[in-house]
Amino acid sequence: NAGVTQTPKFQVLKTGQSMTLQCAQDMNHEYMSWYRQDPGMGLRLIHYSVGAGITDQGEVPNGYNVSRSTTEDFPLRLLSAAPSQTSVYFCASSRTGTSGSHYEQYFGPGTRLTVT
Amino acid sequence: AQSVTQPDIHITVSEGASLELRCNYSYGATPYLFWYVQSPGQGLQLLLKYFSGDTLVQGIKGFEAEFKRSQSSFNLRKPSVHWSDAAEYFCAVRYSGGYQKVTFGTGTKLQVIP
Numbered sequence: 001n002a003g004v005t006q007t008p009k010f011q012v013l014k015t016g017q018s019m020t021l022q023c024a025q026d027m028n029h030e031y032m033s034w035y036r037q038d039p040g041m042g043l044r045l046i047h048y049s050v051g052a053g054i055t056d057q058g059e060v061p062n063g064y065n066v067s068r069s070t071t072e073d074f075p076l077r078l079l080s081a082a083p084s085q086t087s088v089y090f091c092a093s094s095r096t097g098t099s100g101s102h103y104e105q106y107f108g109p110g111t112r113l114t115v116t
Numbered sequence: 117a118q119s120v121t122q123p124d125i126h127i128t129v130s131e132g133a134s135l136e137l138r139c140n141y142s143y144g145a146t147p148y149l150f151w152y153v154q155s156p157g158q159g160l161q162l163l164l165k166y167f168s169g170d171t172l173v174q175g176i177k178g179f180e181a182e183f184k185r186s187q188s189s190f191n192l193r194k195p196s197v198h199w200s201d202a203a204e205y206f207c208a209v210r211y212s213g214g215y216q217k218v219t220f221g222t223g224t225k226l227q228v229i230p
């Protein structure tokens with residue numbers, strides 16, 4: 001199993017540009033999520049999904065868009081990049097279910113994004 | 117809203133000394149608690165988790181954590197720290213029901229000195 005993969009690893013954008021961060025997992029996990037990590041702020045949830053076709057907002061969703069057309073893929077779209085979106089982005093996945101809240105998340109290696 | 121507090125931003129310990137990292141969570145029914153470790157430039161790796169049963173849980177790399185419901189705490193411990201333990205440590209909480217969002221603390225950066 002490759003686990004959770006993310007592309008690209010590094011990206012530099014100009015203000016106003018758009019792009020998509022890719023995330024894929026091969027563990028057949030229902031739950032997938034996107035976080036951003038900024039110094040001193042830990043990981044903040046951007047968007048998450050509990051299955052194909054179902055997404056919801058986390059605590060910092062503004063400026064980001066997601067969709068979940070398959071179980072495996074969960075891309076994150078930046079609609080119009082801003083310097084405030086300079087961050088490290090992590091994708092994660094886990095099993096879920098009525099009794100599955102204790103399932104841990106598996107994280108991808110991250111994408112380091114700089115917006116100038 | 118669920119929340120997690122890690123009161124120590126940065127901790128320095130000598131190699132071979134014991135370690136305790138603090139974590140407090142907001143009160144809620146049936147919390148599921150996790151500790152993750154992040155080495156520089158890497159993703160997060162699960163150290164251990166608690167969801168029921170024995171309140172003292174063992175994890176990888178010699179770490180353990182104790183769940184104390186009365187104190188809403190889930191502190192991470194290691195009896196003897198190794199230089200390779202230098203990393204950032206995150207506590208996280210998830211509650212049963214709903215969409216099971218996970219909330220992370222802001223992290224504690226551990227420095228190990230010889």
